[in-house]
Amino acid sequence: MTRHVALVVNPTSGRGLGARVAPIVAKRLESAGLTVTQYETTCAEDVGRISAEVIASGADAVALVGGDGTIHLGAQVLAKSGMPFGVIPAGTGNDFARGIGVPLKDPQAAADLIVAGNTRSVDLATAKDEFITTVVAGGFDSLVNKRANAMTWPKGNARYTLATLAELRTFKPLQYVVTVDGEVIETRAMLVAVGTGATYGGGMQICAGAEIDDGLLDVTIIKPVSRLTLLQMFPKLSKGTHVGHPMMHTLRGRTVRLESTGVTAYADGEILGALPIDIGIAPGALTVFA
Numbered sequence: 001m002t003r004h005v006a007l008v009v010n011p012t013s014g015r016g017l018g019a020r021v022a023p024i025v026a027k028r029l030e031s032a033g034l035t036v037t038q039y040e041t042t043c044a045e046d047v048g049r050i051s052a053e054v055i056a057s058g059a060d061a062v063a064l065v066g067g068d069g070t071i072h073l074g075a076q077v078l079a080k081s082g083m084p085f086g087v088i089p090a091g092t093g094n095d096f097a098r099g100i101g102v103p104l105k106d107p108q109a110a111a112d113l114i115v116a117g118n119t120r121s122v123d124l125a126t127a128k129d130e131f132i133t134t135v136v137a138g139g140f141d142s143l144v145n146k147r148a149n150a151m152t153w154p155k156g157n158a159r160y161t162l163a164t165l166a167e168l169r170t171f172k173p174l175q176y177v178v179t180v181d182g183e184v185i186e187t188r189a190m191l192v193a194v195g196t197g198a199t200y201g202g203g204m205q206i207c208a209g210a211e212i213d214d215g216l217l218d219v220t221i222i223k224p225v226s227r228l229t230l231l232q233m234f235p236k237l238s239k240g241t242h243v244g245h246p247m248m249h250t251l252r253g254r255t256v257r258l259e260s261t262g263v264t265a266y267a268d269g270e271i272l273g274a275l276p277i278d279i280g281i282a283p284g285a286l287t288v289f290a
């Protein structure tokens with residue numbers, strides 16, 4: 001039986017990469033014998049609305065072409081629907097795709113995962129009535145995220161580096177109360193990040209070692225350090241060689257409450273809302289081709 005795949009494309013993701021990648025993917029899926037119906041989103045709301053329509057239409061699978069923001073929007077509808085979903089990375093960060101092992105720079109290879117049809121279930125975090133597919137940033141990293149989102153240049157991950165340098169000039173450690181499965185930790189910190197996946201910001205392994213299907217949230221607290229130490233850590237975060245550094249405190253749990261004054265949390269690269277926030281886990285909520 002021919003499988004019917006709905007290709008939902010955010011043409012603006014990755015500054016137009018989504019629009020460029022979509023026809024390559026459609027061709028690949030069709031040449032493998034799949035039937036493809038393509039939808040282009042015109043605004044953020046379209047991603048969820050079209051995904052819901054596609055689920056109701058009885059398509060066999062959805063493929064989302066976009067970055068982490070697009071995946072976040074689609075996941076709100078696709079979670080717990082049982083609809084298998086393929087990721088075609090076309091954003092600047094692509095951390096969800098990275099976490100599930102989808103090739104990041106080869107749309108044909110990403111499409112081939114949908115053709116092969118092997119699926120797995122992955123966990124989602126939950127907070128403020130939203131599903132989160134990667135990491136919640138709450139501290140210095142949310143300021144970096146905010147600044148990077150407002151920058152138009154440079155295009156790729158270098159935006160996060162420049163935003164980090166700019167924020168470092170004025171940042172002061174914050175006072176937090178972090179409650180993990182009822183254990184209360186009162187601490188000063190540069191940031192507290194909570195994730196189901198390991199990375200954010202285009203490959204920074206802030207929750208290094210996080211397993212996306214273990215039913216647990218990974219919590220990373222970065223203790224107060226000098227600007228120089230934090231700067232020296234950044235290349236290590238991308239390589240994962242920061243693990244074990246005394247400034248890193250890591251925990252795992254099923255519920256996390258983050259409290260700090262004046263901090264806005266970001267999730268999947270977009271604003272989540274002001275702290276305090278309660279983060280939970282929805283084990284195996286999303287079925288992905290991988």
Ligand SMILES: Nc1ncnc2c1ncn2[C@@H]1O[C@H](COP(=O)(O)OP(=O)(O)OP(=O)(O)O)[C@@H](O)[C@H]1O
Pocket residue numbers: 009010011012013014015041042043044045046047066067068069070071073090091092093094095268269270
């Ligand atoms: N036509 C559109 N369809 C969907 N979303 C859109 C559209 N135009 C603007 N957006 C907004 O674009 C945001 C960013 O999309 P996305 O995250 O997929 O790309 P990116 O920012 O380039 O990648 P990344 O998040 O991986 O860095 C979405 O969260 C959404 O709010």
